[in-house]
Amino acid sequence: MQDIEQKTPLANNHISVDCVVIGFDGEQLKVLLIKRVGEEKGEIFHDMKLPGSLIYMDEDLDEAAKRVLNELTGLKNVNLMQFKAFGSKNRTKDPKDIHWLERAMQSRVERIVTIAYLSLVKIDRALSRNLDDFEAYWVALQDIKALAFDHNLIIKEALVYIRQYVEINPSALFDLLPRKFTASQLRTLYELIYSKPIDVRNFHKKIAMMEYVVPMEEKQQGVAHRAARYYRFDKKIYNKVRR
Structure with a gap:
């Protein structure tokens, strides 16, 4: 029986995907x-x-974004939406970035256009369990320092996109909140x-x-300040109102 050769895709x-998970x-x-670890001038x-x-030659962009996010963070079943392409010739001007990428991909890399994807999520223990x-x-956001490539710009543009997106789709904000939340959390x-x-x-x-x-009967418990009422987002009412 002939051996089946396993080939790396x-x-x-020239094309990459980047995932902005907020x-x-x-x-x-x-x-x-x-975290990225590399070597520059022997250090x-x-x-x-x-x-x-x-991306791989045999996969489409949406597949690539899901694969890359899962391989690099362990996250899966996260809704990703494409929001912008970044193709400046200066994206790869830093030799450190190119050297790192060529070593990681074991291939020569020149100009790269990246397709940016966005996901809005609520941070909880289940989501963050395996990140370490x-x-x-x-x-x-305020603690983010200089990132690789043009990733600071991509995050900045993602925030601009979110502001525009929630004007049309206010329900997107509630993807960031727990099932029950306070008015203070929503205002923040x-x-x-x-x-x-x-x-x-x-x-x-x-x-x-x-x-x-929708206001709930339930209030906060075990807090030093006056207990705040909880609210919940009702998708059915939202769809009816927005129709």
């Missing part, structure tokens, strides 16, 4: 980043980057998304106008 050296922990917006360096890589195994970390999220403070009283009026944000 061929990478497309989460909310109730207080801060965070981005999922992975080892450590920095961070978005989960991303070159992949050296993947949630980093608060709005403030972070739009980068501006929101008056508490006006925001409570805004919530009252959102038929799909």
